[in-house]
Amino acid sequence: MVHYSSCGLEIKDASDGTWRLVPELHGALQVHVGDHVEVLSKSMLHRVTINNEKTRVSIASLHSLRMHEKMSTAEELVTDENPKKYKESSFNDFLDFLSKNDIAEGNSFIGSLKIN
Numbered sequence: 880m881v882h883y884s885s886c887g888l889e890i891k892d893a894s895d896g897t898w899r900l901v902p903e904l905h906g907a908l909q910v911h912v913g914d915h916v917e918v919l920s921k922s923m924l925h926r927v928t929i930n931n932e933k934t935r936v937s938i939a940s941l942h943s944l945r946m947h948e949k950m951s952t953a954e955e956l957v958t959d960e961n962p963k964k965y966k967e968s969s970f971n972d973f974l975d976f977l978s979k980n981d982i983a984e985g986n987s988f989i990g991s992l993k994i995n
Contacts, residue, residue: 887927887935898926943970965992 889898927935944950951967973988980986 887930889926889928891926900928943973946971962994964994965989966994968992 888901890901891897892899927937929935947969949967949969952963952965957963968988976988976991980988980991
């Protein structure tokens, strides 16, 4: 969950590749479901832009499954035509990835889970 002081969150429109500003909703709490939902469905790529005129403060609260509980694509959704696209993972796997990789260099946890 994220509470922020000013707008700046953008989402990428998959249909044309453009970035679109998410409207500011005063008093709203945004919930970002994160990488694990990508395993179950197509989640939206997002970023936060810098505003040179106004400081933006974000307060994040991280919630997840138990540390070693594995999450994977529901077997009922996997077929020969729609094979599994990601390896199973846990919150511990996510933290381990963060401790060993620099996301500023373009490394992503979801990328490490993709099955080629």
